[in-house]
Amino acid sequence: MRMKPADRRFHWSFLILFLMVVVIAALAIGQYTLAPSAVLKALLAPAIALPDTSSDAGIVIWNLRLPRIAAGLLVGAALAAAGTAYQGMFRNPLVSPDILGVSAGAGLGASLAILLGLSLPFVQGLAFAGGLIAVGTVYWVSGLVRRHDPILVLVLSGVAVGTLFGAGISLIKVLADPSVQLPSITFWLLGGLNGASREDLMLALPLVLAGLVPMILLRWHVNLLALADEEAAALGVDVHKLRRILIVAATLMTAAAVSIAGIVGWVGLVIPHVARLIAGSEFSRLLPTSILLGAGFLVIADTLARSVASIELPLGILTALVGAPAFIWLLARTGRSG
Amino acid sequence: MSILQTRDLAIGYHGQALGTVINLAIHPGEVVSLLGPNGSGKTTLFRTLLGVLPPVSGQVLAGGRSLQQWPQRKLANLLGYVPQAHTGLFAFTVEDVVLMGRTARLKRFGAPSARDRHIAQAMLERMGAGHLAKRRFTEISGGQRQLALIARALAQEVSLLIMDEPTASLDFGNQLKTLDAIEQLRNEGLSVLISTHQPEHALTISDRIALIRDGELKAIGPAQETVTPASLATLYDVAEHMVAGCFSNAF
Numbered sequence: 001m002r003m004k005p006a007d008r009r010f011h012w013s014f015l016i017l018f019l020m021v022v023v024i025a026a027l028a029i030g031q032y033t034l035a036p037s038a039v040l041k042a043l044l045a046p047a048i049a050l051p052d053t054s055s056d057a058g059i060v061i062w063n064l065r066l067p068r069i070a071a072g073l074l075v076g077a078a079l080a081a082a083g084t085a086y087q088g089m090f091r092n093p094l095v096s097p098d099i100l101g102v103s104a105g106a107g108l109g110a111s112l113a114i115l116l117g118l119s120l121p122f123v124q125g126l127a128f129a130g131g132l133i134a135v136g137t138v139y140w141v142s143g144l145v146r147r148h149d150p151i152l153v154l155v156l157s158g159v160a161v162g163t164l165f166g167a168g169i170s171l172i173k174v175l176a177d178p179s180v181q182l183p184s185i186t187f188w189l190l191g192g193l194n195g196a197s198r199e200d201l202m203l204a205l206p207l208v209l210a211g212l213v214p215m216i217l218l219r220w221h222v223n224l225l226a227l228a229d230e231e232a233a234a235l236g237v238d239v240h241k242l243r244r245i246l247i248v249a250a251t252l253m254t255a256a257a258v259s260i261a262g263i264v265g266w267v268g269l270v271i272p273h274v275a276r277l278i279a280g281s282e283f284s285r286l287l288p289t290s291i292l293l294g295a296g297f298l299v300i301a302d303t304l305a306r307s308v309a310s311i312e313l314p315l316g317i318l319t320a321l322v323g324a325p326a327f328i329w330l331l332a333r334t335g336r337s338g
Numbered sequence: 339m340s341i342l343q344t345r346d347l348a349i350g351y352h353g354q355a356l357g358t359v360i361n362l363a364i365h366p367g368e369v370v371s372l373l374g375p376n377g378s379g380k381t382t383l384f385r386t387l388l389g390v391l392p393p394v395s396g397q398v399l400a401g402g403r404s405l406q407q408w409p410q411r412k413l414a415n416l417l418g419y420v421p422q423a424h425t426g427l428f429a430f431t432v433e434d435v436v437l438m439g440r441t442a443r444l445k446r447f448g449a450p451s452a453r454d455r456h457i458a459q460a461m462l463e464r465m466g467a468g469h470l471a472k473r474r475f476t477e478i479s480g481g482q483r484q485l486a487l488i489a490r491a492l493a494q495e496v497s498l499l500i501m502d503e504p505t506a507s508l509d510f511g512n513q514l515k516t517l518d519a520i521e522q523l524r525n526e527g528l529s530v531l532i533s534t535h536q537p538e539h540a541l542t543i544s545d546r547i548a549l550i551r552d553g554e555l556k557a558i559g560p561a562q563e564t565v566t567p568a569s570l571a572t573l574y575d576v577a578e579h580m581v582a583g584c585f586s587n588a589f
Contacts, residue, residue, distance in 0.1 A: 091427055220449040224438055226428050230390040231421050235494065236414030236442025281428035284449055 011279065015292040019073075022296045026069050026303040032060050071196035071204075071260055072302045073295040076267060078208045078257040080294020082250040083268025084275065084287055085215055089225045089246045092151050094330065096269030097131075097254040099155060101162035103265065105134025106251075106258040108168045111185050115172050120203055120259070128207075128255035130165070135251055137161050191264035191316025193302050204256040211253035214245050219284035222246065226281070264316050266323020267294055273330060340365050341498045341529050342387060342417070347396035349379060349386045349553055355394040356382060357553025364498060364531055369524045370558075371540035371547045372533040373565070375574050379553035380533040384500055387531070388419055414442035418491030420501040423483035423508075425476050432478065432486050433471040436462055439493030454493075461489040465519055481512030488519060499523065501532040505539055517543050537565050538585075549573050 027039045034042075034057055042061045083096040090100075097103045109130025113123040141157040142150070169189065176182040188195065215222070221242055224232040229239045257264070275290035298315075301322070305313045340363035347362075348355040356379045364370055374380050385391040387398055389405040398405045400416055408416075418439070426435075436458040437450045444450065450458075462468045465485040470478055475486065484504060491499050504520070505513040520530055520543050534540055540547050540561065547565050548558040551573055557564050567585065571578040 088428075093427065217447040220444065221441065223430070223434065224441060226426065226430070227438070228421065228424070230385060230388065231419060233390050233410060234388050234414060234417065234419035234500075235438055235490075236411040238410050276428070280434075281430050282434050 011289075015289060019292055019296045022299050023069055023073075026072075026299050027061055027065050029303050029307050030060070030065065031307070032056070034060065067198045067201060068193050068196060068302070069299055071193045071201050072299040074201065074204060074208055075193065075257045075261040075264060076271075076294040076296070076298025077291040078204075078211070078253040078294075079264065079267040079298070080271040080275070080290045081212060081215060081287060082253040082257075083294075084272040084283075084290040085222065085246050085250040086268070087272050088222050088283055088286075089243050089250075090154055091226055092154050093273065094151060094155050094269075094327075095158065096266070096272075097250070097257075098162070098263070098265045099269060100138050100158040101134040101165055102131040102251055102254045103258060103263045104162040104165035104169065106131035106255045107189060107263045108165045108172070109255075110259055110262075111169050111172045111176075111189070114185055114188070115176055115181060120200060124203060124207065124255060124259040127259045128252060131251045131255045131258070132248065134161050134165055135247055139247070187314065188262040189316075190314035191262040191319070192305065192312070192314050193261050194306070194312060196260045200260045204260045207256035208253050211249040211251075211256070214249045215287060218242065218245070219287060222283040223281075262316065264298070264319055266319045266327070267298060270323050270326040270330075271297055273326075341400065342531075343399045344387070345397045345399060347386065347398060348394040349382045349391070350394045351382070351391070353394055355553070357551075359396055360553075360555045362548065362555060362558065364529050366497070366529055367524060367527050368545040369520060369530045369532070369543050371544040371561075372531065372550055373535075373537060373540055373547060373570075373573065374533075374550035378551045380550060381502065382553070383550065384419075384502055384531075384533065387500060388417060389413055411442045414494060414496075416497055418494045418496035418499045420484075420487050420491050420499060420504060422502050422504075422506055423480045423487060425483070429474045429476045431471070432462070432467070432473050432475050432482075433458055435475045435486055436471075436490045436493050439490035442494065457495075458489070458493050461492040462486065464492065465489045466515070479512075481508045481515070484508060484512065484516055485519070488516070492523075496528075498529040498531065501530065503533050503535065505534060505536065513539070537570055541565055 024036060024039055028034045028036050038057045039061065042057045045058065079097060086095050086097065086100060087093055106127040107130070109126035109128070110123045113126040138154065138157045138161045141161070142154045145153045173182060173185060176185055221237055224235055224237045225239065225243060232239050271294040272286070272290050275286055275293050279285045279289040301318045302315055305315045305318050343363040344360050346359040348359050350356040360383070372380055372383070382391065386393055389398070389408065392406065400408060400413065405413065433455070437454060440450050440454040440457065444454070459468060459471060462471055465488055467482060467485045467489060470482055470486065475483065478486070488504070504516050508516060517539055520532065523530060544561045546559060547561045549556040549564065549569060556573065557569060567578050567582040570581045
């Protein structure tokens with residue numbers, strides 16, 4: 001449904017309000033619980049003076065929670081945007097960075113970089129290369145297999161390629177130094193934001209933005225990829241070029257997310273669907289909705305991960321708890337209507 | 339001057355030609371129907387005429403230039419394609435679907451403006467489907483989808499519409515509405531090339547009719563002269579008296 005201007009204002013103000021509430025709650029909740037008033041006071045302090053890092057609240061907020069929440073917002077936004085773009089460009093509601101094997105590919109690249117003891121820019125570079133190789137292989141393989149349901153073929157190709165890259169990751173684990181590298185690789189593969197530093201964030205942010213720019217510029221044209229290729233071509237779209245640009249953009253975002261948070265599954269699959277229920281399918285409305293929801297969802301999940309138990313839970317486990325049932329529901333729903 | 343013209347065109351896939359060469363020209367303001375049995379190469383011909391499939395040999399010319407030399411965007415301002423009504427995967431609104439017809443008229447990184455929305459709405463209304471604008475494309479009927487897809491091609495502001503079996507899978511009423519819409523478009527100066535499985539539809543709306551079989555153009559000419567019981571019998575491999583009987587029994 002197209003929204004009336006008033007509805008649209010409500011839609012965006014609601015989403016932004018949701019995100020603000022989530023961020024403030026995430027700043028307050030944790031092992032060292034703060035009152036919301038203390039959070040706001042510490043946040044507003046820099047408006048008066050420098051960030052107040054002398055009080056305990058100031059230290060917790062500015063040095064610990066805020067960088068981590070910023071990382072959560074960035075990773076959630078990146079994965080949701082990438083998932084939205086993948087679903088649109090492959091005309092397939094069941095794909096996402098993880099299902100297409102991009103996360104596994106990026107994970108393999110990043111593990112390899114950790115194994116070799118490389119610095120973060122190289123981890124990101126190899127993650128991007130791995131992700132691109134994975135999605136390229138999936139796209140190529142699914143093109144070879146014609147005469148089958150294309151949605152299913154793409155998903156199955158993704159599973160196969162993902163498994164292959166997963167095997168590569170296992171091999172790297174075997175080769176890794178069990179006392180130093182292995183725990184870091186393992187924990188990182190489970191997905192989590194506890195390792196994300198301010199420096200990581202500064203390196204990942206430009207990559208995410210670089211991926212986002214083409215999506216914003218092509219926000220209308222992406223819609224036409226939902227049509228049959230020749231139909232889109234007859235409407236004036238260079239389908240293959242557009243799809244290639246979007247694959248690179250979405251893979252860049254996924255790799256940036258993977259390189260700071262490890263493999264956080266399901267966000268890129270489930271969030272675009274929820275966004276589509278709220279905003280409809282038109283990409284220029286869908287993308288920002290998806291980004292805001294993804295950012296909020298990941299911060300909620302991460303806040304739970306660091307506060308529900310006395311030990312920190314890996315983020316990937318929590319997103320899987322939400323995502324897997326949602327995926328099954330989606331499968332059942334797609335089967336009925338298609 | 340023809341809008342679209344083929345010159346010794348051989349169609350097919352992977353360099354394998356289907357049948358012999360086709361020479362065909364579509365003139366401004368005429369409706370040409372394409373009749374032929376299943377698998378005769380109608381869809382392959384359409385894909386070639388749209389520039390989606392490269393010719394095996396020969397050329398398709400638009401404005402005197404080979405299609406292969408036309409940028410995709412420019413070509414979309416000349417040729418419009420109306421596919422068979424499909425449901426689509428994502429629930430776009432009808433308005434958004436029609437707006438997709440404006441894509442080739444937008445700036446390279448643009449999105450539809452208020453003016454584009456106005457045009458989309460006007461084209462929907464021209465097809466008698468203005469009230470559908472806010473509905474979801476996936477939830478309207480097949481006939482309504484067909485009207486919306488024609489409106490989309492009109493929003494493209496093209497000179498030639500290529501329609502793939504526009505009346506297939508429509509009920510009787512919607513078939514008549516679609517045929518009526520095609521006649522209106524012709525009266526407004528548009529050229530239309532349609533494929534159909536119903537000779538009586540072709541006879542109703544066409545200026546000329548082309549018979550195609552095994553990738554070959556068997557005949558092309560004025561509607562009444564080209565479609566006869568004898569020509570249809572040969573085209574579809576049936577006895578002439580069966581065709582004649584079918585036509586004389588109608589009304």
